[in-house]
Amino acid sequence: MLRQALRLKSVASPLASSFRAAAKLHTVPALPYTVASGAKPLLSPAALKIIYEDHQIGLVNRLNELIAGTPYEEKAFHEVLMDSARSLNEVQIFNNASQAWNNDFFLRTLSSAAEQKPMSEVLAKRISESFGSVEVFKREFTTNALGLFGSGWTWLVEDKDGRLVLLNTYNAGSPHHRRRMQREDETSTDHDFASAAQNPYSGASKFSAPAKLMANSSYVPILCVSMWEHAYLTDYGVTREGRQKYLDNFFKTVDWSVVESRVLRVGGF
Structure with a gap:
């Protein structure tokens, strides 16, 4: 049974822990399979490259730009996601954080052939x-x-x-x-x-x-x-x-x- 409190950490993708670095920059964690092999039969290597290397890395790079010099710079990834969700003035931060989390959660649902x-x-x-x-x-x-x-x-x-x-x-x-x-x-x-x-x-x-x-x-x-x-x-x-x-x-x-x-x-x- 789901507890009353939101349990983001309990089902968080590795973004919740891996998107944290001493240099105050979030990074994209590696997948459990390689881009070169794809996630078949769903995704060819070409499709996976777009989703993971182009889209995901772009989202995280943009997020790092948006939070530079703000209090979010010191926060873990899931904190950036949840705290920006509560503020209507930080839509760009939320959109990039949420899209990156969703994308990672999707990719980690998949397996190699x-x-x-x-x-x-x-x-x-x-x-x-x-x-x-x-x-x-x-x-x-x-x-x-x-x-x-x-x-x-x-x-x-x-x-x-x-x-x-x-x-x-x-x-x-x-x-x-x-x-x-x-x-x-x-x-x-x-x-x-x-x-x-x-x-x-x-x-x-x-x-x-x-x-x-x-x-x-x-x-x-x-x-x-x-x-x-x-x-x-x-x-x-x-x-x-x-x-x-x-x-x-x-x-x-x-x-x-x-x-x-x-x-x-x-x-x-």
Whole structure:
């Protein structure tokens, strides 16, 4: 069960500890697989280079520029992320920190072809408790991701009641802070659909997180996929069919032992 306090550290990617240096500069930690080998079948070496070497390093370099000479310069990475999330005047700092954290969390969900193993029975049972079956979970996760209109992230998260739910965040939106999720239902204007569930772009599902959260609420991330164009364009193109193939390959490349360890840290089985 998720405790009342936000437990970012408990499921933090290595960014929370590795993005810290004596020289007051955050650095990008190495991946558990090489760029030259890619993360197949999801990402070719060319695609992984764009995501990791070009995009990720660019985000961290820009973040270092933004926090130079500020109190953030002395803070650990997760502190930069959370503290900037609370300030509406530090959007650029938050966007770069959050996007870097999301990107790292996504990449560390993946495995090299040589390390890929099936989901354990224990994890399958935990997912089935919330979704009915692993197959339903994958279908609904894919539906949410394909319904995300624009750039963003699709997440499997745990809510305050220990339930696994789905969440879409846009741009650099983070599940760690209610004010910074950048969800469509919080930012969009009225549309012509009778309900959000009928909007083909909403990613709405009965397994989706509630549209409105109580004050100070947040989610603990378990799994995410990047739906930013740079993540899939190189290998899959711009079509919906290409994005569907991208998501199919995502599930083939997930390191389920990493996902299981995150669930164990959050609330156990």
